[in-house]
Amino acid sequence: MSVDVLLIYPYFNEELDRSIFRYPPLGLGYLASMLRTNGVSVQILDCTFIDPQHALRIVRQSHPRIVGIYSMVTINHHATELAKALREETELLVAGGPLPSLVPEEFLDMFDLVVIHEGEHTFLEVVRNHLNGASWKEVLGIAFLDDEGNCHQNQDRPFEQNLDRLPFPARDLFPNKSYKHYWSTLYGYTVTNQITTRGCPYLCDFCSNPIFGRSYRERSASNVVDEMREIESLGYDRVFFSDDCFTQNLQRVEEICDLLIHEKLDLGWMCLSRADRLDERTATKMARAGCKQIFFGIESGNERMLKVMNKRIVLSDVEKAIKSAKHAGIATGGFFILGYPGESNASLLDTLRFSSALPLDYLSYSFPYPIFGTGLYTKVEQRITRPQWRKQRGQASRHQLLFSGDFSETKLRLAKYKGLAQYFLRKGGSMGVATASVVERLTDPLVKILR
Ligand code: B12
Numbered sequence: 001m002s003v004d005v006l007l008i009y010p011y012f013n014e015e016l017d018r019s020i021f022r023y024p025p026l027g028l029g030y031l032a033s034m035l036r037t038n039g040v041s042v043q044i045l046d047c048t049f050i051d052p053q054h055a056l057r058i059v060r061q062s063h064p065r066i067v068g069i070y071s072m073v074t075i076n077h078h079a080t081e082l083a084k085a086l087r088e089e090t091e092l093l094v095a096g097g098p099l100p101s102l103v104p105e106e107f108l109d110m111f112d113l114v115v116i117h118e119g120e121h122t123f124l125e126v127v128r129n130h131l132n133g134a135s136w137k138e139v140l141g142i143a144f145l146d147d148e149g150n151c152h153q154n155q156d157r158p159f160e161q162n163l164d165r166l167p168f169p170a171r172d173l174f175p176n177k178s179y180k181h182y183w184s185t186l187y188g189y190t191v192t193n194q195i196t197t198r199g200c201p202y203l204c205d206f207c208s209n210p211i212f213g214r215s216y217r218e219r220s221a222s223n224v225v226d227e228m229r230e231i232e233s234l235g236y237d238r239v240f241f242s243d244d245c246f247t248q249n250l251q252r253v254e255e256i257c258d259l260l261i262h263e264k265l266d267l268g269w270m271c272l273s274r275a276d277r278l279d280e281r282t283a284t285k286m287a288r289a290g291c292k293q294i295f296f297g298i299e300s301g302n303e304r305m306l307k308v309m310n311k312r313i314v315l316s317d318v319e320k321a322i323k324s325a326k327h328a329g330i331a332t333g334g335f336f337i338l339g340y341p342g343e344s345n346a347s348l349l350d351t352l353r354f355s356s357a358l359p360l361d362y363l364s365y366s367f368p369y370p371i372f373g374t375g376l377y378t379k380v381e382q383r384i385t386r387p388q389w390r391k392q393r394g395q396a397s398r399h400q401l402l403f404s405g406d407f408s409e410t411k412l413r414l415a416k417y418k419g420l421a422q423y424f425l426r427k428g429g430s431m432g433v434a435t436a437s438v439v440e441r442l443t444d445p446l447v448k449i450l451r
Contacts, residue, residue, distance in 0.1 A: 301354025
């Protein structure tokens with residue numbers, strides 16, 4: 001069967017990838033439903049559960065006239081390999097997503113054009129023009145090579161101001177069965193993602209935010225709950241809200257919760273939040289409305305490092321937020337970064353101590369990714385040891401240290417395992433707490449000695 005447009009999410013589930021979260025490509029779901037409601041035939045090829053040969057076979061079976069490929073730092077090598085394989089046989093090859101939006105010029109040797117930032121309106125216009133035999137070169141929000149071979153970037157397209165106007169993502173085009181199998185086997189419940197706001201008003205030093213930037217926009221509570229009802233009808237147990245900070249506007253969170261309680265939706269949910277954007281009252285309401293877990297980007301257990309990262313939270317915010325969530329009966333998760341520029345032995349150990357002592361239900365440590373355009377990138381630009389990291393297989397997903405600093409990768413890895421050991425021991429009851437303190441005292445000097 002042939003289609004006009006095929007959208008590819010080149011996330012091949014490699015054994016190198018330590019990330020345990022698997023979610024379908026929401027952005028491609030949005031693009032697909034926008035095309036479909038405008039009469040264009042479209043398919044999504046989500047590579048999460050297949051291998052590259054299988055993916056190529058599917059592309060060739062569907063004979064698309066236009067192929068769109070998503071890319072971000074961790075999967076760019078796959079996006080590039082697929083583009084190379086499909087270049088000759090595709091009428092129009094389009095790149096989009098976080099990485100192409102950030103460095104469009106790097107994609108134009110393989111792709112005809114790049115869609116920059118939010119893609120719904122831009123991609124629809126490109127596709128329509130192409131299918132009607134018209135030029136797409138005037139479309140706002142794209143980059144392409146001009147006749148001299150230079151990267152030409154059209155004016156930006158203004159963001160959609162009324163998010164309720166966008167059709168819900170085309171979830172029927174996602175491999176829901178495989179996702180459900182993955183989650184239920186690993187966790188005993190099934191979950192899929194949904195996004196209710198776009199943009200983030202903060203400016204964390206490490207964050208790239210290339211799609212929605214700081215333009216914070218919200219969907220209405222009723223629009224959010226309507227989509228949740230659709231997800232419930234697909235048979236999922238839970239929703240993961242992918243918003244940068246779901247609890248940014250507490251009044252809106254309350255409205256959503258009130259609706260969920262009123263409508264008695266049988267759907268649990270999880271979200272990302274900030275430690276300074278959760279209070280006891282909201283947490284209690286969230287729990288009543290089905291919230292099961294809140295993840296916080298905490299990043300460091302040292303106040304000085306939090307300032308270096310421009311995180312704009314203090315440690316007491318973290319303790320209060322986690323306490324509020326726990327008190328309400330909501331599980332918590334925390335993400336920390338080890339080895340940020342400016343990290344000292346003392347701050348590293350502070351982070352391990354603080355993170356492993358918090359009553360978190362999930363804890364993860366990662367190394368800093370110097371993504372082009374961020375404050376972090378500027379800080380380490382001269383010291384990047386793996387300049388090809390976003391082009392090479394698996395480097396980022398293997399959680400390698402990508403720049404030389406005061407600490408070696410071995411030291412940071414050891415720190416990570418030390419933190420996890422302390423955390424798991426502390427979770428194991430009072431005996432564990434005592435053992436964790438002994439382990440902590442014995443291994444602190446080791447971390448200090450290592451370079
Ligand atoms: C939820 C999320 C996750 C989730 C789930 C991912 C998923 N499959 O949904 C999890 C937790 C797994 C995750 C993990 C990681 N993530 Co993440 N994640 C996000 C987050 C917060 C939301 C993504 C989302 O749902 N967006 C909503 C949809 C609607 O937007 P979209 O996908 O961007 O699509 C739009 C446009 O990009 C465009 N578009 C997209 N694709 C295409 C394709 C074509 C052809 C066209 C024309 C247009 C187009 O149109 C779409 C509609 O407007 C974003 C930040 C953000 N706000 O975007 C970071 C983000 C994407 N993640 C990022 C990173 C760095 C990571 C990790 C490396 C973190 C880590 N340290 O481990 C891992 C890597 C995962 C992996 N193995 O590949 C970075 C990427 C940076 C970059 N420049 O590449 C971002 C931008 C965060 C940031 N601000 O730095 N992530």
